[in-house]
Amino acid sequence: MVKAEDFWNYLCNELEYRVFSGVPCLGFRPLYDNMNSEIMHYIPAVKENTSLGIMSGAAMSGWKTGIFLHIDCAYHIMYWLEEFNLNYNIPVMIFIYKDKDNKLFDKFISLNKLDKIELTDEFEKQLKTLNSKMEKTLKPSIIFIGEDILV
Amino acid sequence: MKRFSVVRILLNNCLKDNDVALVVGEDLCKEVFKYDRPGNMYITDACDIAPSLALGIAMTTNKRVFIICEDHIFLRSFSSTPNLAVSQCKNFFYVILSSGRYQHSGDQPTILESITSLKGVLFNLGFLIHDYTNYFKDTNRTKEVEKILDKALGPMVTLIDVEPGVNKNISDITFTKEQLRDRLFDFINNEELGTSIFKATTVQAQVFDGG
Numbered sequence: 001m002v003k004a005e006d007f008w009n010y011l012c013n014e015l016e017y018r019v020f021s022g023v024p025c026l027g028f029r030p031l032y033d034n035m036n037s038e039i040m041h042y043i044p045a046v047k048e049n050t051s052l053g054i055m056s057g058a059a060m061s062g063w064k065t066g067i068f069l070h071i072d073c074a075y076h077i078m079y080w081l082e083e084f085n086l087n088y089n090i091p092v093m094i095f096i097y098k099d100k101d102n103k104l105f106d107k108f109i110s111l112n113k114l115d116k117i118e119l120t121d122e123f124e125k126q127l128k129t130l131n132s133k134m135e136k137t138l139k140p141s142i143i144f145i146g147e148d149i150l151v
Numbered sequence: 152m153k154r155f156s157v158v159r160i161l162l163n164n165c166l167k168d169n170d171v172a173l174v175v176g177e178d179l180c181k182e183v184f185k186y187d188r189p190g191n192m193y194i195t196d197a198c199d200i201a202p203s204l205a206l207g208i209a210m211t212t213n214k215r216v217f218i219i220c221e222d223h224i225f226l227r228s229f230s231s232t233p234n235l236a237v238s239q240c241k242n243f244f245y246v247i248l249s250s251g252r253y254q255h256s257g258d259q260p261t262i263l264e265s266i267t268s269l270k271g272v273l274f275n276l277g278f279l280i281h282d283y284t285n286y287f288k289d290t291n292r293t294k295e296v297e298k299i300l301d302k303a304l305g306p307m308v309t310l311i312d313v314e315p316g317v318n319k320n321i322s323d324i325t326f327t328k329e330q331l332r333d334r335l336f337d338f339i340n341n342e343e344l345g346t347s348i349f350k351a352t353t354v355q356a357q358v359f360d361g362g
Contacts, residue, residue: 057207
């Protein structure tokens with residue numbers, strides 16, 4: 001179990017992620033309920049590729065950014081990740097609520113050799129490692145968040 | 152006026168040295184590259200993502216951000232338009248060069264002219280609309296565009312109708328994508344350049360706010 005408040009505090013205060021975007025997903029409800037406008041900005045997007053675009057723009061200005069989406073909508077960003085983020089080397093942390101498998105997206109991750117983790121109770125250590133990897137590779141990274149992980 | 156003349160005037164005369172310009176579409180990028188400046192970013196593929204990318208940049212800098220594209224790119228990326236309109240980013244300017252054709256693939260028509268009221272749609276979404284078509288019909292009047300843009304605030308859509316026709320004397324972009332990214336990063340974070348965003352006086356601000 002990961003407390004949503006602790007998750008935000010670590011991500012925003014320790015790792016200095018400040019700007020986020022995404023399309024609402026029921027699985028992330030604990031995160032929405034615990035957003036704190038003093039430490040972060042959240043831009044609701046109309047579509048997953050719009051949120052990826054906005055966050056990639058912010059990343060180009062030097063900000064650390066993340067997007068939130070459901071596993072079913074992952075295919076909306078696959079083309080743009082390949083055509084834009086991986087071509088220009090623009091890192092964005094991608095949080096995906098995973099309540100089912102998506103073989104196509106799994107294949108996409110392995111083909112493009114993207115770093116990924118499945119969030120557990122040791123989320124601080126996991127996020128820190130992934131963040132430092134992303135700073136070196138400048139590739140987007142994937143964080144899968146399973147059912148009942150967030151409270 | 153043809154597209155290459157419009158972009159020449161826009162890039163050389165209307166944009167300030169500290170403005171960011173995102174140019175979208177392969178042919179347009181090559182035309183604009185002739186007038187390259189450090190604040191230019193060229194997006195030759197992944198064009199649909201460009202407007203939201205420009206918004207992301209505008210949100211995180213105080214410099215004016217111009218996205219310059221053709222009408223077919225605007226239509227392709229229409230799903231992100233509501234997000235741009237409601238952003239309230241005063242430094243976001245969306246320049247649409249409208250020829251009503253897919254000039255890169257043999258002049259097939261776009262659906263832009265069939266939209267009953269494009270300006271109405273964009274205005275109701277939340278954009279300020281400027282149509283500079285008439286200014287660009289007469290080269291003597293293009294200086295007026297510079298003056299208007301100096302005092303303009305976003306989020307704004309600038310419509311310019313261009314005559315069909317492309318410049319055949321164009322060169323390839325010599326920067327790699329990573330070089331372009333790094334150049335833009337340095338440009339955005341160079342605070343010495345300052346910003347050209349219009350700062351209204353108290354009285355003007357009251358008028359803008361309806362006060």
